[in-house]
Structure formats: structure tokens, C-alpha cells
Amino acid sequence: MKYATIGFLTFASLALGVPASAHHSYAMFDAEKTIDLSGTVKEVQWTNPHSWLEFMAAGKDGKVEEWSFEMGPVMGGPTGLNRQGFRVKNVQPGDKLVAKFHPLRNGRLGGELISLKFPDGSILGGREPIPRGEAPSTSAKPLE
């Protein structure tokens, strides 16, 4: 996660679907607003429970800057990234994608990632969490 240019308290959180309660609140994200932002992947930080996407994109002023999107838990739980189809190979530095996210309420460059759209139109994420009562998927595979 990058603090330097973005400043203190830049968060991005991923709600692939609406998260059930997590270990921390998502209050810092504006759930009423959804933004689509085209840009390039700089880095993916696969850490559990806080994984991050560092994304180079141009804001309203046209200047390309680094955005930080929190992606939430990598594995485990109903909204774990692995259960939404994410694998390390899916998202690589240099990939040109459209990030859909709930922005930070404090206006800084970041937000809660909802989904990623690829040039071919396919979308990663954005699905509802697996409802309670359904059998969980098979044992979580290690990220490839």
C-alpha cells in the first residue's frame, strides 16, 4: 500500500459483492457512489485480509497518478477474492483495465474495488457473496 503521494488514510476497499461484516468497517468508502476508471495495473499486493491494487490512472484533471484500491480478503470467507475467480495470473502489472469502485469519502485517490473489466469485456469480481447455507467451494487452492 502506498502512502507517499496519496497521503495518510488512503484506503481502497474491495467489496466483491456486498461484504458481510468484516474485521474492519467500510465506513470510509462512499457506498452511494460508484466510479469506473480506466488505467494500468502497477502492482497487486496479495495479502490476507488486506489485499491491494495499485493502479495508475488519470483523474479529472487528466494527470496520471497512483490510486490504491483495497480488495479485501484474498482467500477464505464468502467474498474472498479466490472465490470470485481471482488468481495471481489474472491481474498483472501493465494490464490495462477498468476499475469499478466506491471512492474514499475523504476525496483521496482510492476506494473499495468492486470489479475489474478487461479489454475483451470480461469482468472479474462484482458477484454477490455465496449465500449462507450453500456448500463452500472445495479447499482453497493456493494462488498460482
Place this chain on the structure above:
Amino acid sequence: MKIRRVPQVAFTASLLFALAPATLAADEKTPDFSGIWQRQSGKFQQPEGGGPGAVEQVSPRADVPIGNYKNPILQAWAAAIVKHNGEMEAAGQPMPEAKTTCWPGSTPGVFAIPSSMQILQTPKLVTLMFQNDHQVRFVYMNQPHSANVKPSWYGESVGHYESDTLVVDSVGIAAKPMSFIDQFGTPHTDKLHVVERFRVADGGKMLNVAITVEDPGAFTTKWGALATLQRSRNDFVEYVCAENNPLIGISPSVGDMPRQKYTAPF
């Protein structure tokens, strides 16, 4: 019998090496809690037997937890903290309490977080292992509490079996500035006394934890809650709250809130 304590990490490591590959299976008379149990949400349901329940959520979204500070179980000072936490959340600032900032989650707060749990049963000791931050709670079986329990994050838990139920009684849970009972940052004092009754239900698919909470320093009455966990086939994954966590540095902004002074000597 005097309860022996050893450093948590050393004990766990030595215990795991000493045991056979599988958990020490319960004998025929002991209920079997083996397996992985997944807590899907942090919500406390109403107690099965009725009566006062936990503070309930009033926010429309579960991921912005705001509790009902008017719940009659709360003494005034505790209600003020729940209200303050809710106001922070509504303003876009996650409340600063233990689970947000990666401090330990004792009982019943540990069930206020989605996580997975395994129960390791041996005759004299039952160990509850949690995926989140590799936390463990030790339950010393078939013995009374110590005469003078020194308060600690996880307190002192003693337990016994009643037919198909594991009954765990916990006291000595230290009241720290970051302590929490539930998703809403409800506080407690060091007079907290928690009884948990673990029982496998629904044909083996669910683990129900019936929780009873008393704290004459924080609550107006004894109250209860039900925490349910689902049997899972997903192994534990590594979960390190402190890693890449932007919230870990926030500190409790409750300086002007009336908190019960805790009596822990450290």
C-alpha cells in the same frame, strides 16, 4: 488443581508435536467437535431461550456497523461509547477498537468477526484455534477457576461437557481501551463473565454457540446471544490483520468518554 500456564506459543507447538497426526479423538462419551467451522458474519442472533439479547445493528449495511445505543442492556457509560462509535462510523471513520486494529479478540468478541475455528480436544485441555491472526484460547477442563485470576486479554476459561455440549466459563478478561464485545465496539469491565455452550447441530452441519454474558459494571442485566458457525471444507488460510492494514495505527479517540477504569495491574 492448580492451573499451569505456559507461554502460548511454546505450549501450542509442543502440544502439536506431541500428538498423533489427527486430533486426539474424543471417546464415545465426549462430543466430537473436530472439523473446521466457519463464522460467516459477526452478527449475534437472539438467544434461543429468549430474554435480553445483544446490542443490535441499526445501520442499513453490515459493513458499516452501527449499534443501537438505546438498547436497555447498556449502562449509561457503555451506551455513550456505542453511540460515539456509531457517530464515527456514520461520519466515515471506522471505530478504533481491537478487531479493527489487530489486537486480540477475546470472548465473545472473537465471534463478532467472520473467521474460521477449529477445536482441538484432549482430556484436560480444549484448545480453540482461530484462523484470524492464529489466535488460540485455552479451556482447562473439569477444574474450577483460580482463586485470583490475573486479568488478561483472553481471560481464564474452564470447561466441562454436558452430554453433547461443551460448556466454557470465562472470567478475568481484561478491560483494555480497545476491548470489544461485539461488532459495535460495546465495551466491558473486568467483571465480565461469559459462558459459552458449544453444540453441533443440524445433522453435523452447524456449530451453535449459545453465549451468556454478565458484567455488572457495564450491563444492566444478564443477556444472551447465539453465534452460529457452518461446517467448512476450506482449510485455514494465513490471515495477518496487521499486514497492509491502513487502520492499524488509529488509536481510541475516547479520551473524553466515561470509561470504567480497569483494574488490570499492567
